[in-house]
Amino acid sequence: MINSLERLFTEIIETLDRAGQSVGDPYARSQVFAVIDIVTNLATRVEWKRSDLEATINDLQGLFRKIVNLLGKKSACPAAFRTLQEQLSSAATTRPGEDLVTERDRLSRLLIHAMERFTVARAQLPVTITNEIDQLCNAYLRRQLDRDVALARRPMFRQMSQA
Amino acid sequence: MNVESVLGKVGKFKVCFREEQLTNHAGGVSVDELAKHLGHRQRKTALVFDLSATDRYTLIPMIEEKIRAYLHSKLPQASSLALRNFRRHTEGWSWETFSFDASWEEHGRKVRQGYVLRKEPDRAGVVGKYDTFAQFRVLRALEDTPVAAPPVFWYELTRDILGAPFFIMEKVEGEIPLPWADKEHGPFADAAEQHNIARQFIENLAHLHTVDWQAKGLAFLGAPQPGQGAALQEVEKWETQLNQVELTPMPLLRRALLWLKQHAPIAPRISIIHGDYRLGNFICGDGRIVAMLDWELVHLGDPLEDIGWICLRPWRGRSQYMASLIERAELYQLYESLTGIHVTDEHVRFYEVLGNLKLAVIHLTAARAFEDGTNPDVRLATMGHHYIFMLKHIGELLDI
Numbered sequence: 001m002i003n004s005l006e007r008l009f010t011e012i013i014e015t016l017d018r019a020g021q022s023v024g025d026p027y028a029r030s031q032v033f034a035v036i037d038i039v040t041n042l043a044t045r046v047e048w049k050r051s052d053l054e055a056t057i058n059d060l061q062g063l064f065r066k067i068v069n070l071l072g073k074k075s076a077c078p079a080a081f082r083t084l085q086e087q088l089s090s091a092a093t094t095r096p097g098e099d100l101v102t103e104r105d106r107l108s109r110l111l112i113h114a115m116e117r118f119t120v121a122r123a124q125l126p127v128t129i130t131n132e133i134d135q136l137c138n139a140y141l142r143r144q145l146d147r148d149v150a151l152a153r154r155p156m157f158r159q160m161s162q163a
Numbered sequence: 164m165n166v167e168s169v170l171g172k173v174g175k176f177k178v179c180f181r182e183e184q185l186t187n188h189a190g191g192v193s194v195d196e197l198a199k200h201l202g203h204r205q206r207k208t209a210l211v212f213d214l215s216a217t218d219r220y221t222l223i224p225m226i227e228e229k230i231r232a233y234l235h236s237k238l239p240q241a242s243s244l245a246l247r248n249f250r251r252h253t254e255g256w257s258w259e260t261f262s263f264d265a266s267w268e269e270h271g272r273k274v275r276q277g278y279v280l281r282k283e284p285d286r287a288g289v290v291g292k293y294d295t296f297a298q299f300r301v302l303r304a305l306e307d308t309p310v311a312a313p314p315v316f317w318y319e320l321t322r323d324i325l326g327a328p329f330f331i332m333e334k335v336e337g338e339i340p341l342p343w344a345d346k347e348h349g350p351f352a353d354a355a356e357q358h359n360i361a362r363q364f365i366e367n368l369a370h371l372h373t374v375d376w377q378a379k380g381l382a383f384l385g386a387p388q389p390g391q392g393a394a395l396q397e398v399e400k401w402e403t404q405l406n407q408v409e410l411t412p413m414p415l416l417r418r419a420l421l422w423l424k425q426h427a428p429i430a431p432r433i434s435i436i437h438g439d440y441r442l443g444n445f446i447c448g449d450g451r452i453v454a455m456l457d458w459e460l461v462h463l464g465d466p467l468e469d470i471g472w473i474c475l476r477p478w479r480g481r482s483q484y485m486a487s488l489i490e491r492a493e494l495y496q497l498y499e500s501l502t503g504i505h506v507t508d509e510h511v512r513f514y515e516v517l518g519n520l521k522l523a524v525i526h527l528t529a530a531r532a533f534e535d536g537t538n539p540d541v542r543l544a545t546m547g548h549h550y551i552f553m554l555k556h557i558g559e560l561l562d563i
Contacts, residue, residue, distance in 0.1 A: 001548040002410045002527070003534050008544060011533070015541050101411075108412035115414070119421050138563045141415045145558050148551045155549050160542050161341075 009043035052151075053100035056144060060107040063140045064092040067114065070129050070136075080121040084114055111137070226251075226261065226325065230280060233324055234265060237317055241267035241274070257459065258293070259284055259327075262334050277334030278316070283327040284538075295328035296320060297384060298458045301435065302332065304379040309370040311363075311445070313454045337448030339456075342441075342480040342487050350442060350480070350487055356450065361488035362497065363452045364445070368473075369501035371455075372434040372466040384463045386433055393465040394427035397517060405524045408531040410547075419520050419557050428510045430465035437461060440469045441478045442486045466504060470494070471514020475522065476556050516560050519553040526550035 001008075013036055020032035071077045071085045091110055096103040115137055122130050227249045235244055249263040259282040266275045283293040299318040306314055318330035340350035340360070351357040376382070387396040402420050405413070437444075438460025446454045473494065478486045485494050495506040530547030532538040557563075 002530050002550075003544050003547045007534050007536070011539050011541050011544065014539065105412055108414050111414045112412055112417045115418055115421060119425070137418070141418060141563050142558065145415060145551075145554055145563070149555055152548055152551050155545065155552075158341075160545065 005043070005046060005048065009039065009046075013040055013043070048101060050100060052147070053104050054096075055147065056104050057096055057100065057107060059140060059143060060104075060111060061092045063111070063136055064088040064107075064114075066136055067133055068092060070132055071125075078121075078124045080124050081117065084117050088114065111140070227263070229325055230261070230263070233319075234278075238267065238269075240269050243268050257284065258282065264334070277336070278331050279313070279334045280329055280331050282325055282329035293328075293459065295330050297461060299330045300383070301381060301458055301461050304376075304381055305371075305374065308374055309367075310374065311367050311452050311454050312458075313456070335446050335448070335454040337446035337453050339443065339446055340487075341443050342478050357484075357488060359450060360447060360452060361484075361493075364486070364488055365494065365497045366501060367445075367452055367455065368437075368440060368469060369498060371437060372432075372469070372502055372504070374435055376433075376435050376463060381435065381463070384435075384461070386463045387430075389433070390429050391427040393430040393433060393463075393468070394513065394517075395424070397464060397468065397521075398423045398427065401517070401521050401524050404528065405520075408524070408528045410527070410531060410534055413523075413527075413554075415554050415557065415563070416520060416523060418563070419516055419561065422561055423513070423517055423520070426513055428465070428467070428513050430467075431504045432466065433463055434466040435461065436464040436466065436468050438469070438472070440472055441475075442480075442488060443478070465514070466502070467506065467510050468514045468517070470498060470506060471511050472518045474511060474515050475518045477522070477552070512560060516557055519557045519560070523550045523553035523557075526553065 016032055016036045016039070020029055020036065023029040023032055068085055068089045071081055074082065074085065077085050087110060091107055118125075118130060118133055118137075125133075227246060230249075231244065231246050234246075235241070238244065244265065244267040247264045247266070249261065252260040252262065261280045261282070262278065263280075264275065264277050266273065268274070281295075281298075283295060295318055299315055302312050302315045305312040313332040313335050315330060315332045318328070319325075320328045322328070342350065351360065376384075387393040398420065405416060405420075437455065437458065439457050440455070444455060444457045445452050446456065473486045474491065480487045483490070485491050489497070495511075498504065499506055526546035526549055529538075529543040530550075533540070533543040533547070
């Protein structure tokens with residue numbers, strides 16, 4: 001889910017409030033407002049699951065360590081990749097702070113930059129190295145996708161399209 | 164129109180407008196007058212009027228009144244003009260759509276006509292920038308072709324009449340089959356009906372792709388460069404959109420973009436591309452496809468882009484049929500026989516990857532509009548997690 005919790009909770013509460021006023025049955029209406037009451041109080045207590053964010057961050061750091069190793073010693077690393085190697089090395093060892101969402105996004109941006117760099121300057125590395133880096137990146141993307149898909153529930157398109 | 168007559172007409176609605184929009188919609192009733200009578204609370208730059216919710220953001224009777232006045236201006240020969248069955252459609256999540264039946268007297272005879280009005284939304288939508296003029300011009304150009312497209316009547320680019328540009332087309336009667344239909348055997352009664360509709364679906368597409376768009380004056384849509392130009396133009400379009408809307412970095416989408424730029428196919432020709440050609444976007448009546456709908460993504464490009472879109476997984480429902488209609492091999496064969504355009508798996512695969520990326524970006528655009536507060540429809544927030552299914556399909560196509 002990519003929207004902020006603050007925005008999601010604000011609009012969930014507003015929507016339930018409007019919907020609740022349209023409910024005819026008094027008992028059903030009371031249930032809707034009880035739900036609003038609970039959700040309003042949940043909103044002040046909830047944050048994104050730290051274990052999911054930590055798993056992604058650890059996975060990215062592990063990926064970066066492997067890529068750094070494949071690029072070899074600093075002196076042997078092609079000039080086109082030296083800055084990237086330093087960036088990946090630093091990111092692989094930096095301990096994340098409290099804001100795990102920001103840290104995950106920072107590392108994801110670095111991965112995107114790395115993939116772009118490996119595409120543009122591919123010819124400067126041996127084919128065996130670039131193939132292995134591709135496989136490592138794909139494997140990470142696959143694991144992240146599997147984690148995200150496992151959390152997703154079946155969309156309610158039909159119900160949402162009716163009015 | 165005074166405040167009492169507004170309340171009398173609309174009952175209790177809860178609406179949320181920016182101040183200038185409320186003035187436009189309320190037919191000249193000032194914000195201060197409504198606030199004084201109804202009570203309000205401030206939220207960001209909008210005023211929320213506690214009228215209770217049936218139809219958020221639109222005061223239906225006011226819209227109806229304005230449309231009636233507009234029709235009068237377009238039909239000066241009409242007398243006793245009346246509108247019936249006026250309704251707002253909530254099925255779509257982008258444009259605002261209204262349908263109604265009009266009747267009037269003209270030179271002593273009674274005339275009846277059904278209309279559909281499509282208005283650009285006041286708030287941000289799901290496909291980025293809207294273009295009323297392009298849609299209208301394309302539909303007008305298709306009127307004397309075999310393409311099943313609704314005839315159009317008028318368009319307005321001014322915001323003075325309804326608060327946003329709009330166009331009016333013919334109301335076409337029929338049903339819209341959907342991929343997520345409740346019926347036991349999918350959207351169609353039986354295999355024969357499915358086969359019949361499938362054939363027409365591809366025939367209609369073939370007609371569209373073989374229209375001489377230059378002769379029809381549609382070069383304004385922006386013809387891509389020959390060769391890989393069509394593919395690369397679309398990749399760039401959706402990459403630009405992604406850059407504008409993404410809330411969090413998306414490594415898999417960026418990986419897909421890298422692949423797309425390296426594997427752009429050569430277009431066999433440049434055609435009019437519908438851009439959203441699928442089940443759910445056409446009306447059927449008496450066993451015939453009578454109109455293709457939702458032309459807001461129309462552009463010039465590689466015709467196989469529409470074929471790739473048809474093959475996307477979300478349109479298959481629970482079946483193995485492309486767009487819940489036709490097997491892939493049969494789709495290729497029929498399309499080739501009708502157009503002379505050779506279809507290969509590799510070419511279509513490119514456009515399936517692009518199509519999934521495009522659909523993901525549309526989802527992210529919706530989520531961004533929700534996040535920014537420019538569109539508080541919570542259904543848009545659901546797209547902030549549904550996009551993951553498009554990423555899954557991209558992963559499968561690229562063997563990630």
